[in-house]
Amino acid sequence: MRALFFRDLALALRAGGGFGLGLAFFLIVVVLVPFSVGPQSALLTEIAPGVLWLGALLACLLSLDRLLAVDWEDGALDLLATSPLPLEGIVAVKAAAHWVTTGLPLVLAAPVLGVLLNLAPSGYGVLVLSLALGTPALSMIGAFGAALTVGIKRGGLLLSLLVLPLYVPTLIFGAEAARRAAQGLDPATPLFLLAGITLAVLAAMPFAAGAVLRVNLR
Amino acid sequence: MELKVTDLAVGRGGVPVLAGVSFSLTTGQALVLRGPNGSGKTTLLRTVAGLQVPMAGQVHRAEDRIAYAAHADGLKAALTVAENLRFWASVFGQSDIAPALAAFDLEDLVERRAGQLSAGQKRRLGLARLMVTGRDVWVLDEPTVSLDTASVALFADAVRGHLAHGGSALMATHIDLGIEAETLDVSGFRAAAAQMASADEAFL
Numbered sequence: 001m002r003a004l005f006f007r008d009l010a011l012a013l014r015a016g017g018g019f020g021l022g023l024a025f026f027l028i029v030v031v032l033v034p035f036s037v038g039p040q041s042a043l044l045t046e047i048a049p050g051v052l053w054l055g056a057l058l059a060c061l062l063s064l065d066r067l068l069a070v071d072w073e074d075g076a077l078d079l080l081a082t083s084p085l086p087l088e089g090i091v092a093v094k095a096a097a098h099w100v101t102t103g104l105p106l107v108l109a110a111p112v113l114g115v116l117l118n119l120a121p122s123g124y125g126v127l128v129l130s131l132a133l134g135t136p137a138l139s140m141i142g143a144f145g146a147a148l149t150v151g152i153k154r155g156g157l158l159l160s161l162l163v164l165p166l167y168v169p170t171l172i173f174g175a176e177a178a179r180r181a182a183q184g185l186d187p188a189t190p191l192f193l194l195a196g197i198t199l200a201v202l203a204a205m206p207f208a209a210g211a212v213l214r215v216n217l218r
Numbered sequence: 219m220e221l222k223v224t225d226l227a228v229g230r231g232g233v234p235v236l237a238g239v240s241f242s243l244t245t246g247q248a249l250v251l252r253g254p255n256g257s258g259k260t261t262l263l264r265t266v267a268g269l270q271v272p273m274a275g276q277v278h279r280a281e282d283r284i285a286y287a288a289h290a291d292g293l294k295a296a297l298t299v300a301e302n303l304r305f306w307a308s309v310f311g312q313s314d315i316a317p318a319l320a321a322f323d324l325e326d327l328v329e330r331r332a333g334q335l336s337a338g339q340k341r342r343l344g345l346a347r348l349m350v351t352g353r354d355v356w357v358l359d360e361p362t363v364s365l366d367t368a369s370v371a372l373f374a375d376a377v378r379g380h381l382a383h384g385g386s387a388l389m390a391t392h393i394d395l396g397i398e399a400e401t402l403d404v405s406g407f408r409a410a411a412a413q414m415a416s417a418d419e420a421f422l
Contacts, residue, residue: 074294075288
């Protein structure tokens with residue numbers, strides 16, 4: 001398990017691994033929003049939490065179709081499936097590696113990009129906290145989607161369609177927590193719900209993804 | 219008894235390919251599957267390896283005894299030869315990769331990225347993976363593809379060594395490895411065509 005985790009990290013960080021793709025996309029979206037909205041700092045302040053959350057979600061989505069497809073194409077997934085590692089564990093570990101290489105950089109970059117969107121000072125802490133709580137769920141749901149579409153050529157479109165509805169609760173409560181904090185309200189309730197969704201996803205999704213993968217490998 | 223297959227029927231995409239296949243494999247024994255392209259050798263091997271479920275019949279195998287090697291080697295182009303091999307060794311709970319490197323003459327290539335290897339070198343690395351699994355039953359699908367004569371000899375030596383140490387091997391291959399092995403021609407087990415009976419698969 002640990003070997004698989006570190007192999008995935010090494011592969012992501014080396015040339016052609018796609019590390020930074022999500023981060024660069026996040027950066028581009030957030031930098032372009034002020035240009036498209038125009039120089040209205042009050043409006044930007046208002047939409048900043050939502051834009052940051054949406055940008056992070058789409059950036060996460062962007063790298064999902066390679067999550068299992070690479071291992072499928074070079075045959076490593078078949079070999080892993082016949083190894084002592086359970087498929088549920090394989091998917092969970094790969095989702096964890098995906099979070100470390102995609103979700104974590106987004107969490108760390110969000111406060112810096114918040115400045116560009118004129119985010120209210122009171123919102124920074126909760127924005128980072130909500131992203132840190134929510135992005136693991138995005139990676140794990142994404143891994144489930146990747147397991148569903150593994151083996152389909154150019155399955156990215158199907159993957160997005162399958163995964164986006166499952167992302168909605170996380171987006172609603174994550175953005176809501178950040179918005180409430182930015183407006184000086186108490187963000188505790190949406191944060192608790194966000195954490196609850198993430199925990200449920202982390203508990204259930206590896207088993208769903210493992211079962212789906214077992215069918216898809218046949 | 220390492221592996222026993224009784225009255226096995228296998229299919230690909232819900233269509234039966236082979237039916238009534240029975241064989242057994244004991245310690246120190248090698249069994250070579252033969253048959254023309256598309257006769258179902260790969261499907262049979264995938265079923266034996268546990269990647270597919272049989273349509274009928276049984277595969278008796280001890281848990282976690284099989285090392286499977288497919289057409290694709292599962293190598294990562296961005297990792298070096300040693301890193302690739304070490305990864306598979308640790309997945310299978312082993313640590314020593316030196317004998318595998320020596321057996322397939324890969325010692326000079328340890329620091330080379332797998333993406334820069336030739337097709338034959340990649341294959342050798344893929345086969346060296348078998349030796350770091352520590353598993354008894356090798357299930358090999360066309361192991362000698364893109365190997366030159368010298369490498370085929372290396373592979374035959376590796377298989378012989380594996381058999382001598384109490385392992386066994388089931389392989390689909392078209393060339394004669396010079397190993398004492400029984401042969402099973404799968405073309406005699408072709409399933410009756412177009413019998414889409416139990417289409418209970420979720421994704422065909």
